[in-house]
Amino acid sequence: MRISHHYVTVLVMGALALVLPAQGQEDSSRDTLIVETILRIEGFDLSSSTKAQGAVRRYLKNEWGGERYLDLIERFDLKEEAPGLLRLALKKSESPTGAEAATLLVGLGKGALLGETLEGEDEVAAGQAAKAIAHSGDATLMKALPKVLANPERPLRVRSSALSALYGKDPERQAQLLTMVKSNELAEDLRQTASEILMLSRNAEIREEAKSIFSVAKGDYPSIVELLKRKGDPSRGKELFVTKTCMICHEAGGTGINFGPGLSQIGDKLDARALYEAILLPSEKISMGFEGWEVTLKNNTKLVGIIEETEENLTLTMIGGAKQTIEKGEISSKAKMKQSLMYPGLHQLMTPDELADLVAYLSSLRKDG
Numbered sequence: 001m002r003i004s005h006h007y008v009t010v011l012v013m014g015a016l017a018l019v020l021p022a023q024g025q026e027d028s029s030r031d032t033l034i035v036e037t038i039l040r041i042e043g044f045d046l047s048s049s050t051k052a053q054g055a056v057r058r059y060l061k062n063e064w065g066g067e068r069y070l071d072l073i074e075r076f077d078l079k080e081e082a083p084g085l086l087r088l089a090l091k092k093s094e095s096p097t098g099a100e101a102a103t104l105l106v107g108l109g110k111g112a113l114l115g116e117t118l119e120g121e122d123e124v125a126a127g128q129a130a131k132a133i134a135h136s137g138d139a140t141l142m143k144a145l146p147k148v149l150a151n152p153e154r155p156l157r158v159r160s161s162a163l164s165a166l167y168g169k170d171p172e173r174q175a176q177l178l179t180m181v182k183s184n185e186l187a188e189d190l191r192q193t194a195s196e197i198l199m200l201s202r203n204a205e206i207r208e209e210a211k212s213i214f215s216v217a218k219g220d221y222p223s224i225v226e227l228l229k230r231k232g233d234p235s236r237g238k239e240l241f242v243t244k245t246c247m248i249c250h251e252a253g254g255t256g257i258n259f260g261p262g263l264s265q266i267g268d269k270l271d272a273r274a275l276y277e278a279i280l281l282p283s284e285k286i287s288m289g290f291e292g293w294e295v296t297l298k299n300n301t302k303l304v305g306i307i308e309e310t311e312e313n314l315t316l317t318m319i320g321g322a323k324q325t326i327e328k329g330e331i332s333s334k335a336k337m338k339q340s341l342m343y344p345g346l347h348q349l350m351t352p353d354e355l356a357d358l359v360a361y362l363s364s365l366r367k368d369g
């Protein structure tokens with residue numbers, strides 16, 4: 001027997017009415033339950049139930065950015081939620097959720113909202129829009145980014161985000177960026193951002209060359225024994241954590257992306273010597289569960305990241321935090337890497353005194369403040 005969608009709706013809403021307490025009808029756990037239920041019914045027609053519509057409307061409002069927020073918008077093609085989706089894509093532009101929100105926004109045909117934000121007055125939002133545009137990968141929107149870069153009137157923050165958005169991922173483009181840096185075509189104030197992008201390139205040759213260009217520590221670096229004699233300044237170290245690429249892979253004190261181990265209590269785990277070793281010689285001791293894997297697909301694509309496996313799938317988390325789930329049937333081989341996913345040589349972006357500041361900051365990160 002074919003059950004009509006309308007019949008299913010009546011059935012489901014009826015059943016929910018029985019299960020749920022009559023009182024506090026509009027309470028949020030009830031809305032969540034309705035949302036969870038209708039998402040599970042294939043072909044559920046939202047327009048057929050005002051009760052379900054009410055629950056969805058309240059869920060979007062009360063649980064903005066919540067677990068089912070994106071699923072709901074995608075499933076029922078809720079174009080009217082585009083402004084909320086835009087806010088999420090901007091606010092979470094550093095995380096996979098934001099990337100999903102940006103992609104969905106473009107999928108709903110509302111990508112122009114990102115373009116407008118990029119051109120807008122609010123420089124924080126414009127910088128976030130640049131990142132969101134890169135996440136969405138939308139070719140038309142991407143064309144606006146070089147224009148931002150070429151316009152010296154735009155604030156540094158916006159241009160710098162546009163630079164990361166354009167060159168952050170693709171090693172081929174990074175080779176072009178390297179050429180621009182070498183021939184001094186890049187605006188002076190963008191060199192800091194360029195150094196971060198190039199030092200984190202997936203391409204080892206680009207990293208090596210960037211290291212020689214941006215290295216601030218000329219000559220031999222002091223030994224760990226020497227470094228341990230310096231007393232660093234934790235508050236300066238806190239800034240270096242952000243500007244010297246650490247926050248691209250670690251979270252500490254509420255800043256950064258959890259790709260590598262969280263460092264919010266690292267001072268309890270590692271003493272100063274061990275911290276220096278972790279930064280200077282990252283491949284000597286690799287933290288359990290954070291080993292890098294190189295996964296080759298049958299179509300010859302090579303992916304690098306941290307893996308989690310289930311019976312059927314393998315989920316790869318890549319640098320930057322993006323996750324990709326692959327069916328095991330698509331994989332031709334996988335191998336654990338001997339090197340850490342944390343690049344060696346990051347200390348060369350800092351003077352020895354700055355490195356001591358950074359280690360002083362990390363040492364100060366403890367459970368009890």
Ligand code: HEC
Nearest residue numbers: 245246249260261278282285286287290340341342343346
């Ligand atoms: C490209 C990503 C990446 C960057 C950038 C990066 N790290 Fe790491 N880091 C990792 C990964 C992955 C691990 C875990 C594997 C390992 O132990 O080598 C790690 C491990 C560590 C550890 C050891 C943590 C533990 O629990 O044992 C410390 C300390 C650390 N990183 C500090 C830093 C600092 C400071 C910076 C900035 C100068 C930095 N990292 C930049 C990826 C990164």
